[in-house]
Amino acid sequence: MSGFSEIWVYLATSPLTWLGATLVAFVLALRIGALLGNSPLANSVLLSAAMLIPVLLLTGTSYPTYFEGAQFVHFLLGPATVSLAVPLYRNLAAVKRSIVPIAVALVAGSVTAMGSALAIAAIFGAPPEVLASIAPKSVSAPIAMELAKSLGGIPSLAAVLVILTGVTGAIIVTPLMNALGTKNYAARGFAVGVASHGIGTARALQVNDMAGAFAGIAMALNGAFTAILLTGFLLLR
Amino acid sequence: MTDVVAKPLRPADWVAGFALLILCQLAGETLVQILRLLVPAFAFPGPVIGMLLLVGLLALMGDRARPVIASADGLLGILSLLFVPSAVGIMQNGELIRAWGGPLLLAVVASTALTLVVTVGAFILTERWMSR
Structure with missing residues (x-):
């Protein structure tokens, strides 16, 4: 059992998990937006955050831990x-x-x-x-x-x-x-x-x-x- | 610069295109750092200088700009994604949001609506005034 909890600790703190979660949330947000006929109310930034924040709170993940993964996306704001x-x-x-x-x-x-x-x-x-x-x-x-x-x-x-x-x-x-x-x-x-x-x-x-x-x-x-x-x-x- | 659908980009072209975006930003940030030595409060955005630099380069590069245009269009296509990490940052400000959430939300929504109306109005009225 302790083996599994070690894996969980690894996953919950790995930048990969939160980078992946950010990308998946965004894809889901776009899908939801498309289902709603790209209504401006279905804003992809808003929907993504609304999916990610509860996951972070439920798993007791701090924002700095999340950001270690999400920073790779955030970094692209400059080149964008x-x-x-x-x-x-x-x-x-x-x-x-x-x-x-x-x-x-x-x-x-x-x-x-x-x-x-x-x-x-x-x-x-x-x-x-x-x-x-x-x-x-x-x-x-x-x-x-x-x-x-x-x-x-x-x-x-x-x-x-x-x-x-x-x-x-x-x-x-x-x-x-x-x-x-x-x-x-x-x-x-x-x-x-x-x-x-x-x-x-x-x-x-x-x-x-x-x-x-x-x-x-x-x-x-x-x-x-x-x-x-x-x-x-x-x-x- | 061309809108003609030409041969697909080679892998090295994608990297070169992205590298040029990074280098423009780097040049912009470096210039800001130099200006900060003179005026410490200077908070001009480096990427904006990089953008102006790239406009100049695009004018000079002609057809050779294809890779950087492809990279830029790719990034702009997912612009919303890049704001998601900052948006999640709202979870850090729970206390302030609880204390000031209502007034701040009202200030943001009212001010944004007013800004949209004033800006579009100023733009259109100036255009009309000029064409008289």
Whole structure:
């Protein structure tokens, strides 16, 4: 019997188990999404986490142990960000034509994203470290965690809020834009990239190639712009 | 760069394509580290610099960019998967979520909806104003 429990201990702490679990959960999430007609509510990030967290809690596995396996997937976020150069290059002519709307929408969207989240959280009396963690919620997780840390926030909470923002945007963007009655896919893509970074971009790539390209550039620009804005704030403080 | 379906990539091409993505990121991160020596609070994302670098390279590489384009499209096709490990990280913040979950959820949802409307509105209105 002790032989089996040793095997279990090996499996529960092996990076292979949690890397495998992450991949299997994602494939299942995609299957479930397809069964539901790719409804935006069946968000694959949300579904995967909803499957993995109970398994980790039931097996008493800590997040650091899980991450030892999952880090191999997480690591690819960097090269994936670099990869956004490809849809950007493919749509470079359209992006160049829209350079002024892009600049205006970037500033308006980025300031709205930060300001409105800070204002609502502050109204509820959230402490400074929570405010510092929610400020960069609309930019990609690695950037937001870095910014939250410099602002005196909690990096892991910042990551959670970033994911939540991404999933929220990916879920509401299509119904919201249809309700607004706009078929301008460059504008729609740009909006979801500014508001909901990579998770919004993943949704945009699913809907329309042009939307995907503008979401990619929006995500990159907002990451850079938010970083410059908050770094400037830190330097002036 | 081409959209023509050409001969399949050789194994070495896949590796070369992925290597170029990694090297662009590495160049971006290195530049950020150098800038940090000058401005310690500098938090500019290295991968974003890598992305801009790759746009420049794609313009120069022409048809030789096929492997890196294949690697990039492959990664972007599974972009959602790459966020799963961070999403699972929510389990680390149980206490904060219990204390602040409601207000934080409201702040995130309301702010995201508002950002979407403001951004799409600013984009479209600027376009209309320019074409007048």
